[in-house]
Amino acid sequence: MEGILAQTIVSGLLIGFLYALIAVGLTMIFGVMDIVNFAHGDYLMVAMYFSFWLFFLFGFDPLFSLPIVTILLFGLGVITYYLIIRPIINAPMLSQIFVTFGLLIFLRGLAQFLWKVDYRMIPQTLSSGNIEAFGIYFGKPQIIAAAGAVICNGVILWFLKKTRLGMALEAVAEDKEAARLMGIDSDRMYALAWGIGIASVGIAGVLLSSFYYVFPEVGANFGLIAFVVVALGGFGSIPGAFIAGIIVGLVEVLSGFLIAPSLKFMFVLAIYLAVVFVRPQGLLGHK
Numbered sequence: 001m002e003g004i005l006a007q008t009i010v011s012g013l014l015i016g017f018l019y020a021l022i023a024v025g026l027t028m029i030f031g032v033m034d035i036v037n038f039a040h041g042d043y044l045m046v047a048m049y050f051s052f053w054l055f056f057l058f059g060f061d062p063l064f065s066l067p068i069v070t071i072l073l074f075g076l077g078v079i080t081y082y083l084i085i086r087p088i089i090n091a092p093m094l095s096q097i098f099v100t101f102g103l104l105i106f107l108r109g110l111a112q113f114l115w116k117v118d119y120r121m122i123p124q125t126l127s128s129g130n131i132e133a134f135g136i137y138f139g140k141p142q143i144i145a146a147a148g149a150v151i152c153n154g155v156i157l158w159f160l161k162k163t164r165l166g167m168a169l170e171a172v173a174e175d176k177e178a179a180r181l182m183g184i185d186s187d188r189m190y191a192l193a194w195g196i197g198i199a200s201v202g203i204a205g206v207l208l209s210s211f212y213y214v215f216p217e218v219g220a221n222f223g224l225i226a227f228v229v230v231a232l233g234g235f236g237s238i239p240g241a242f243i244a245g246i247i248v249g250l251v252e253v254l255s256g257f258l259i260a261p262s263l264k265f266m267f268v269l270a271i272y273l274a275v276v277f278v279r280p281q282g283l284l285g286h287k
Contacts, residue, residue, distance in 0.1 A: 007136050008257045009250065014142040016249020021149035021204045022222055023229035023241040024156060025197030031236030032173040032193040035085065035096050039103040041223020043198050045111060047073055047205025048214045052120055061126045062210045063144070066203065073202025074195040081194035089190070104223075111216035120214045127210055141211035148207050152200060153242050159196075160238070169193060173236065201226075228272045234282030243283060247271065 026040045050069045054060040060068070080103070088099050127140045160166040171179040172189040180186055204222075212218070229248050233240025251271050256264035275282065 005257070008253050010136055010138065011142075012250035012253035013246060014138075014146040014249070015253065016246035017146035017149040018204060018208065018245075019222075019225055019229050019249050020242040020245025021152055021207075022201055023226040023233070023245055024153060024238055025200040026226050027230045027233070027236055027238060027241045028156070028200070029193055029197040030230070031238075032169060033085075033089070033190055035089070036100065037103075037197070038097065038100040038223075039107055040197075040201060040226055041219030041221075042104050042107040042111075043073065043076070043219070044201045044205040044208070044222055045214075045216065045219035046076070046107060047202035048209040048212075048218060049111065049115065050202075051206045051209040052122060052214045055122050055125075062122065062206050063126055066148075066206045069202050069206045070199050073205075074199035076202075077194040077196070077198025078191050080198065081191045085194065086187070086190070104219075108216055108219070115216065117216060121212075122209055122214075125210045139211065141207075145204075145207035145210070148203060152203050153238065156196065156200065157238060165192070225268070228268060230282075232272050232275055232282055234284045237282065237284040240282055240284030 022041075022044060025043075026037060029035060029037050029040075047069050050072060051062050051065050054065040054068065055062065084099060084103060088095055091099075125141065127144045129140045131138045131140060131143065158166075160170055168179070168184045169189050169192060171182065171184055172186050176186050179189075208222075225248060229241055229244045232248065233242070233244030248268055248271070252264045252268050255267035259267070
């Protein structure tokens with residue numbers, strides 16, 4: 001029993017790191033622009049399809065296609081900002097919600113049109129297999145995904161705190177008007193935020209594609225969890241999203257193991273609701 005519980009905790013930690021990476025892009029976009037991107041999970045789906053087709057058409061292992069898909073998703077994020085988001089940036093919040101929700105429907109419908117509703121999976125990758133230590137089995141793809149998530153979160157934090165461009169991005173998030181007086185182009189920073197936000201979920205999508213099914217609805221599940229993680233950690237807080245991702249991952253797998261797999265998401269949402277009632281701004285968010 002103890003060995004199974006330890007195995008479950010390890011699984012929760014590994015998936016929690018990935019949840020954190022998925023949520024980072026969502027919280028960054030909101031933190032800079034106060035816009036909730038309802039299509040965030042569907043960009044994850046797009047990245048997974050890119051990874052899948054790069055493997056089957058050109059033989060690129062997900063680890064090798066990672067930089068390609070990251071660049072593609074960064075560009076897709078920037079294009080999304082200039083074509084879709086910039087025209088409604090000063091619109092009422094309800095209009096912004098309709099636009100990003102419409103983007104969700106478009107991306108999902110396009111995937112269904114192009115690739116049907118079939119479940120696809122990359123059969124064998126360089127990271128396939130397991131590692132055993134102290135009686136606990138670690139899936140290599142999950143370990144690599146978790147390590148990639150930790151590294152990516154660290155790089156984003158370093159970029160924001162230690163580089164001039166990152167500090168300019170944070171300045172726009174704090175006070176757009178003051179940043180403009182300092183000569184910072186807020187429009188350029190918004191595009192950068194969308195590029196980084198979508199690229200980070202693209203990285204998560206590639207890492208996920210090495211051990212998870214690819215299908216048009218895959219973004220719905222992970223997108224919902226990303227919203228829970230962001231709200232739990234605090235909208236706009238990257239460290240908060242990282243901590244909340246681990247919490248959500250542990251709660252999900254432990255409740256599924258100790259109580260019932262069919263009820264695991266209920267407990268995830270219950271933890272979120274408890275935090276909302278006690279601390280509405282989230283764990284590390286600001287009022």
